Amino acid sequence: MTKMSGILKVLAFSAVLVIAACICVAVFSVADLGIEEKGMTEGGGKGIIPLEMPLFVAVAKGSEVSSMRAGTNFLDAEAGISAYTNVGEEIDLEKAKAAFRTIEYETDEYIIGSVPLPDYPEYEDVHAYVHKDGWIVTYYLQDKPVGKIIDWKDYSADEKIIGTKLEDGLNIACNAAGVPIRNIKYYDFRYPNADKLMIVADAQWTEGTDTFKIKLPSDFVFYDRSYSHYTYDSGGSTMKIDGNEVSSLGRCEDSSRWKSGQLSPTQLSLDDFHTVSLWHSEYYSSTKGHACAAIVLIYREA
Numbered sequence: 493m494t495k496m497s498g499i500l501k502v503l504a505f506s507a508v509l510v511i512a513a514c515i516c517v518a519v520f521s522v523a524d525l526g527i528e529e530k531g532m533t534e535g536g537g538k539g540i541i542p543l544e545m546p547l548f549v550a551v552a553k554g555s556e557v558s559s560m561r562a563g564t565n566f567l568d569a570e571a572g573i574s575a576y577t578n579v580g581e582e583i584d585l586e587k588a589k590a591a592f593r594t595i596e597y598e599t600d601e602y603i604i605g606s607v608p609l610p611d612y613p614e615y616e617d618v619h620a621y622v623h624k625d626g627w628i629v630t631y632y633l634q635d636k637p638v639g640k641i642i643d644w645k646d647y648s649a650d651e652k653i654i655g656t657k658l659e660d661g662l663n664i665a666c667n668a669a670g671v672p673i674r675n676i677k678y679y680d681f682r683y684p685n686a687d688k689l690m691i692v693a694d695a696q697w698t699e700g701t702d703t704f705k706i707k708l709p710s711d712f713v714f715y716d717r718s719y720s721h722y723t724y725d726s727g728g729s730t731m732k733i734d735g736n737e738v739s740s741l742g743r744c745e746d747s748s749r750w751k752s753g754q755l756s757p758t759q760l761s762l763d764d765f766h767t768v769s770l771w772h773s774e775y776y777s778s779t780k781g782h783a784c785a786a787i788v789l790i791y792r793e794a
Contacts, residue, residue, distance in 0.1 A: 541689040543790070544677045546576050548627065566604070567621070567629065571681040573638045573689075573790075574631035575658035579671040581626055588622045591668035600624075607661045611645055618661035622669070630661035634682055639720035639752035639788045642691065647784060654693060654786075683715040686790045693786040696729075696772040703769040706787060710762040716790040717755040724748045725781030727773035733759050734766055741783075745775055760787070 549567070567574075585603055589595065593614070595605040601624055606617040621629040632640055646655035659676060666673040680686055696702045708714060721739040723729040725746055731739040738759065741749040760766055772783035 541678055541691075543679050543683075543687050543689055545679055545684060546627075546629070546677070547578075549679075567631070567681055570633055571619070571629075571631040572634040572636055573641055573658070573678070573680045574629055575656065575662055575676055575678050576627065576629040577662055577666075577674055577676050578626045579628065579666060579669075579674055581671060583622060583624050583626055583628075583669045583671055585622065585624055588665060588669040591622075591665045592620070593617055607664055609643075609657055609660050609664070612657070616640075616657065618657055620661055620665055622665055626671075628662055628665050630658045630665070631681070632658070637718035637752045637754050637788075638680070638689070638716055638790055639718035639786065642693075642720040642722075642752070642786055642788070644720070644722035644750060644784050645748065647695070654691065680716070680790055683790055685713075685792055686715045687792050688790070690789045690791070691786050692768075692789075693784065694768070694770055695782060695784045696770050697780075697782045699727075699772060699774045701769055701771040703767055705765045705767050706760070707765045708760055708762050708789070711794055712791050713794050714757075714760075714762075714789060714791045716788075717757070717760045718752060718788045719755055720750070720752045720784075720786045720788065722748065722750040722784040723772065723781065724783075725775055726783055727775045727781070729770070729772045729783035731785045732769045732771075735769075739785075743775060755787070 588603060591607050592603065592605040593608045595603055597604040603622045605620060607620045607630065608614065608617050618630045618632065621627070641656040641658050643655040643657050643660060646660075647653070658678075662673055662676060678689060680689075692704070692706060694702055694704055719731065719738055721729070721731045721741060723741045723744060725744065726741070726749070727743050729741045730737055733755070736759070738755065739751050739753065741751060768785065768787060770783055770785040772781070775781055
């Protein structure tokens with residue numbers, strides 16, 4: 493089963509980015525900072541992902557009903573950034589159980605547990621909720637940074653496409669249950685008023701440093717700022733904002749290292765250009781390692 497809409501065509505470049513106020517756009521022209529309409533990236537894909545409250549949560553909140561769909565009450569208490577889908581048919585929970593590493597809670601109607609991701613250690617497992625009526629939600633806990641979702645191992649240098657670990661979890665659950673994956677959407681249970689998620693990414697494929705600039709307008713409300721940093725077969729890599737180190741990754745031969753974390757409002761203050769730099773050193777002169785970095789923003793257009 494192939495990956496679908498949740499794969500992100502991100503803003504990946506070494507130019508200047510501005511999140512422009514009043515319209516959902518990305519600005520990245522070095523020459524004139526021209527505005528591209530409808531949030532289109534260099535490759536023509538959308539660089540901004542809508543955040544939409546799941547229907548079963550929206551209905552419950554709107555009608556002030558305390559009892560949401562079975563097993564979903566816990567999401568408000570523990571879930572952070574999430575991806576979800578309704579496959580449009582009933583799910584055989586016995587089949588779906590094959591996707592889980594651990595099952596934390598199980599009834600005749602739903603399963604809650606953790607789903608392992610290929611080529612990642614256990615601490616990268618996504619949490620998952622699978623309901624027999626077709627709903628599947630994957631998420632990370634509220635104390636985890638949003639940047640944790642980026643799947644750099646799925647990064648395509650040619651097409652500037654990045655997958656997410658949450659979508660990987662949805663695919664694994666759907667494959668186990670033998671159902672199609674449909675219309676993937678994203679939502680952060682911590683920020684019900686946020687309506688967009690943006691990933692701004694850069695990569696360094698040779699030894700050296702690359703930079704880009706970013707400005708967050710005060711017209712928007714920013715709920716979360718985070719970063720993701722990754723290296724493969726590298727002699728070392730650092731990520732800095734305005735010359736201040738936010739992440740450092742050591743040597744890794746024929747393997748990967750990665751890190752994600754929160755950024756403070758001071759590190760990415762509003763209405764100022766900030767310079768993000770990514771440095772990468774080759775492990776040996778003959779190797780072809782690389783490093784990647786991203787800024788991840790959750791916000792609302794005021």
